[in-house]
Amino acid sequence: MNAKDCIRTRRSVRAFTDRETEKDLLDKIVEAALYAPVGMKMYDSLFLSVLPSHAAVGKFTALCRRQSGDESADPVHNAAALIVVSGKRTSPVEYANSACMIENMLLAATDLGLGSLYVFGAINATHGTPYAKELADLLQLPEGFTPLGSVALGYTEAPLAPRELPNRVTGVRFIK
Numbered sequence: 001m002n003a004k005d006c007i008r009t010r011r012s013v014r015a016f017t018d019r020e021t022e023k024d025l026l027d028k029i030v031e032a033a034l035y036a037p038v039g040m041k042m043y044d045s046l047f048l049s050v051l052p053s054h055a056a057v058g059k060f061t062a063l064c065r066r067q068s069g070d071e072s073a074d075p076v077h078n079a080a081a082l083i084v085v086s087g088k089r090t091s092p093v094e095y096a097n098s099a100c101m102i103e104n105m106l107l108a109a110t111d112l113g114l115g116s117l118y119v120f121g122a123i124n125a126t127h128g129t130p131y132a133k134e135l136a137d138l139l140q141l142p143e144g145f146t147p148l149g150s151v152a153l154g155y156t157e158a159p160l161a162p163r164e165l166p167n168r169v170t171g172v173r174f175i176k
C-alpha cells in the first residue's frame, strides 16, 4: 500500500476477532516502531513489551478489570496482541517519542491488513495506583520504566479501505 492510501485507511478499530495474529506480522510492526523519530536520540529510555496472543492480552484486560472494578471492561476490545511502549521518564518528549512509535505501528498494522487502536487511557489509569507494579511485572519492564501508551492489534471485520474525511481540527492556516 502506498503511504497516502495507508494513512487514509488507518482507523481506530474497536472490534477484533478471535483469530490470533501471526508472529511475523508482529515482528514487522515492532520493526516499524524502531524506525520512529526519537527526540534527542533517547533510544535507551524506551522499552517495548509485546503481549502476542489473546491469552497474554487477557492478563492485561484482567488487570484493568480489577483496577476499574468493572468486570465487563475491555479497553482493548478483544485484541489479539498489545504492544506497550514504556519510558525511563514521563517527560513530554518521552510521550512524544512513544506516540511516534505508536503511529508507525498503527500504519504498519494497517499496511499488513490488521486492525489497530491507540490505547492510552487504560495504561494511564494505572499510574500512581497499586496496579502500576503489577503492570510493570506483566510487561517485564526494567526498573524505573513507566508504560506511556500502547497499540492494540488484531484481525477485524471492520472495512479497511481509504477514507475521505472532513477536516476535523479547529483550523488549518497557512501564514504568509
Ligand SMILES: Cc1cc2nc3c(=O)[nH]c(=O)nc-3n(C[C@H](O)[C@H](O)[C@H](O)COP(=O)(O)O)c2cc1C
Residues within 6 Å of the ligand: 010, 011, 012, 013, 014, 099, 117, 118, 119, 120, 121, 122
Ligand atoms: C494519544 C491518543 C490516545 C488515545 N487513547 C485511546 C484510548 O485509550 N482508547 C480508545 O478507544 N481510543 C484511543 N485513541 C483513539 C482516538 O479516540 C481516535 O484516534 C480518534 O477518535 C480518531 O479516530 P480515528 O483513529 O478512527 O481516526 C487515542 C488516540 C490517541 C492519538
